[in-house]
Amino acid sequence: MATYLKKAEKQAVAQEDTTRKVVKEILADIRERGEEAVKEIALKFDKWDRDFILSTDELKGLADQVSDQVKADIKFAYDQVYGFAVKQRESMQEIKTELSPGVTLGQRLIPCQCAGCYVPGGRFAHAASALMSVATAKAAGVRRVVACTPPRGASINPAVAYALTLAGADVVMAMGGVQAIATMAFGLYTGTPADIIVGPGNAFVAEAKRILYGEIGIDVFAGPTESLVIADKTADPMVVAVDLVSQAEHGYDSAVWLLTDSRALGEKVIAIMPKIIADLPNPEVAEASWRDYGEVVLCEDREELAKVNDDYAAEHVQVIAEDLDWYLAKLENYGSLFLGEGCTVAYGDKTSGTNHILPTKKAARYSGGLNVGKFIKVLTYQKLTRQANRTIGAVASRISRNEGMEGHARAADIRLKKYFPDDKFDFEVYDQQKY
Numbered sequence: 001m002a003t004y005l006k007k008a009e010k011q012a013v014a015q016e017d018t019t020r021k022v023v024k025e026i027l028a029d030i031r032e033r034g035e036e037a038v039k040e041i042a043l044k045f046d047k048w049d050r051d052f053i054l055s056t057d058e059l060k061g062l063a064d065q066v067s068d069q070v071k072a073d074i075k076f077a078y079d080q081v082y083g084f085a086v087k088q089r090e091s092m093q094e095i096k097t098e099l100s101p102g103v104t105l106g107q108r109l110i111p112c113q114c115a116g117c118y119v120p121g122g123r124f125a126h127a128a129s130a131l132m133s134v135a136t137a138k139a140a141g142v143r144r145v146v147a148c149t150p151p152r153g154a155s156i157n158p159a160v161a162y163a164l165t166l167a168g169a170d171v172v173m174a175m176g177g178v179q180a181i182a183t184m185a186f187g188l189y190t191g192t193p194a195d196i197i198v199g200p201g202n203a204f205v206a207e208a209k210r211i212l213y214g215e216i217g218i219d220v221f222a223g224p225t226e227s228l229v230i231a232d233k234t235a236d237p238m239v240v241a242v243d244l245v246s247q248a249e250h251g252y253d254s255a256v257w258l259l260t261d262s263r264a265l266g267e268k269v270i271a272i273m274p275k276i277i278a279d280l281p282n283p284e285v286a287e288a289s290w291r292d293y294g295e296v297v298l299c300e301d302r303e304e305l306a307k308v309n310d311d312y313a314a315e316h317v318q319v320i321a322e323d324l325d326w327y328l329a330k331l332e333n334y335g336s337l338f339l340g341e342g343c344t345v346a347y348g349d350k351t352s353g354t355n356h357i358l359p360t361k362k363a364a365r366y367s368g369g370l371n372v373g374k375f376i377k378v379l380t381y382q383k384l385t386r387q388a389n390r391t392i393g394a395v396a397s398r399i400s401r402n403e404g405m406e407g408h409a410r411a412a413d414i415r416l417k418k419y420f421p422d423d424k425f426d427f428e429v430y431d432q433q434k435y
Contacts, residue, residue, distance in 0.1 A: 002308050005266045005296040008255070016207075023178050023207040030182040038188060041179045048151050052173045052189055054161070059172060062161035073351075074127055074163050080353035081131045082167070085139035089372045102388025110377045111141035112217070116184030116194030117169065120201050121150035121176055125157040128350045132357050132370065133199045134167035140375035144192055145169050146184050150176025181208040185216050198370055200357055219370045223360040225250040226257075227345055228314035228334075230305050231269075232321040233262040239341055241269045243318060245276050246346050248289035255293040257312060259305050266296045306330045313364040316345045333364045386419045393419075398427055 030037045042048045054062075063071075096106040117133035120126050130147065137145050147169040149156050156174050164172050171190055175183060181201075187193035196217035197209055206222045227247035231240045244256045260266045273294070277286045299305045306327070309317060313333035321327065324339045331337065335358030338345055349356045358369035384392060393412040400408035413430035416423070 002297050002299045002304060005263070005298050006270055006294060008293045008295050010253075010292040016203075019203050019207050020211070023204055023211060026178045027182055027208060027211060030179060030188075031186065034186070035188050038175075038179045038183055041177070042175060045177055045179075046151050046175075048174060050174075052175050052183075054156070054172045054174060058155065059161050059165050062155060062158040063165060065158040066162045070159055071162060074131070074159065074166060077128060077351040078131050078135055078163070078166050080351055081355070082135040082139055084353040085136045085355075085372050089139055089141070089376075092373065092376065100388065100391065102385035103392060104383040106381050108379045108381065110379055111143070112195035112375050112377065113142070114144045114146065114192045114194050115142045115375055116181075116197040116216075117145060117147040118180060118184075118197065118199035118201050118205060119147060119149035119160055119164070120199070120205070121152060121157060121160070122202065125152075125160055126200075127157070127159040127163040128356065129200060130160050130163035130169075131167050132355050134164060134169045136355060136370060136372055137198070137375050138168040140372040142375050144171075146171040146173065146190055146192070146194060148173045148175045148180035148184060150174070150180075176205075177202075178204050178208045181205060181212065185212050196375060198357060198374065217374070219357055219374055220359045220367060221361065221363050222357075225254040226312075226315040226360050227255070228257040228259065228309065228312055228317050230259045230309060230317065230319045230321055230327065231262070231265060232260065232302070232305075233265060234322055235260075235262075235265060235320040236341065237265055237268040237272065240265070240320060241272050241276050243344050243346075244269070244273065244290070244294070245280070245286050246344065247316065248277070248286035248294070249280065249282075250285075250289070252285055252288045253293060254289045255295075255314075256289060257294070257314065258296045259299055259308055259312075260296070261299050261301055261305060263298055266298055270296055302326065302330075309333065313362040315358045315360045315364065316348070318343070318345055333362075335359050335364045335369050389415045389419050390423070394425060394427075397429070401427075 092109055094107060094109050098104050115137040117137065119130045134145050134147055147164050149160050151174040181197060183189060184194040184197055194216055198219035200222055209218045210221060225247060229240055229243060244258060248254055248256045258266060258269055273290055277283050277290060280286055297308060299308055309331055310333040315335040317334035318338040319327045320341050328339060336348055336354055338348060348354050355370045359367045393416045397409045397412035410430040416429050417431060
């Protein structure tokens with residue numbers, strides 16, 4: 001039976017009621033007053049009083065500030081992210097089939113017309129997030145992509161601007177927070193409301209997306225970052241600890257969890273975590289994350305490791321253990337899986353190619369992360385010959401009456417009477433001739 005060598009002191013639950021109240025008020029204000037409200041909110045929170053949409057010349061000027069090495073690195077990451085997204089798109093297929101004579105069924109894959117991509121800009125400059133959202137939307141075939149990212153001083157971050165341009169954003173706006181989500185959702189300044197809004201953000205951004213869901217599509221219900229490491233006795237405790245710390249630096253409420261079947265490894269990781277955290281340039285965030293939300297769970301064997309993992313349903317799962325293929329086949333609940341010591345979550349966050357916009361709060365039980373499929377509608381169609389109505393119509397009529405839906409039955413009956421006027425049926429067919 002699993003036991004805790006270290007248990008979290010807090011549960012990763014934000015002040016949701018307060019956040020929801022604030023976000024609802026902002027959204028209502030913007031819905032009522034539109035662009036005027038956005039201007040006031042942007043001035044209040046971002047000290048921004050200039051045009052929100054950045055011109056081509058402005059974006060080029062920002063890109064010119066980026067070093068050749070940074071550009072090369074962003075281009076490499078773009079090739080990986082976009083390349084994998086293209087392969088995902090190629091794996092999706094339109095189909096057309098005839099399961100019974102004369103009944104043609106099919107599906108079409110239609111990209112959304114407009115996607116809104118939010119790129120956060122708090123403590124970090126998230127150039128990688130720009131690639132994850134915009135490049136994936138473009139690989140899906142989205143015609144128009146509007147991207148918003150908060151201004152930092154005179155403009156947006158130059159590396160983020162370069163990444164957005166490289167990924168193919170059609171409109172780039174210097175705007176953050178709830179006002180950015182509302183602007184994209186309502187089509188303010190661009191005249192084109194977004195069909196779907198994707199991208200990570202703080203609790204207020206996540207809540208704005210949640211409230212607007214249904215009016216627009218969203219990628220995932222997002223919360224604080226979660227990372228889980230499965231490590232057996234063969235794992236290097238130092239590697240495990242460094243990887244946990246790398247994810248703990250995301251935020252004060254970022255949860256990092258270790259599952260192991262080795263008490264010695266678990267206790268060693270617990271012992272060295274404070275030292276590794278203290279060596280960071282800014283250790284206070286990771287320190288709070290590990291203290292308040294870090295957990296180390298001791299399991300009996302790999303079967304229990306897999307079971308406990310699926311109970312956690314973490315955003316990121318990293319396996320440093322023997323027989324990686326067993327874990328690949330066995331694990332079912334995770335946002336993204338990282339197999340082996342050579343594959344740290346940080347690679348997926350930045351450059352390996354899989355998307356880093358992933359489900360949290362156990363949403364991995366029913367959803368994966370951002371992928372081209374999030375931007376594509378799977379639309380079905382059907383076409384029937386007259387002869388096919390002989391079977392389909394009769395069955396539909398009988399099922400409808402069995403369910404008490406006479407109107408549905410009559411929609412089938414009128415075709416049976418029209419197409420097969422001389423046929424005898426084993427049920428009473430509605431006759432519209434009495435009208």
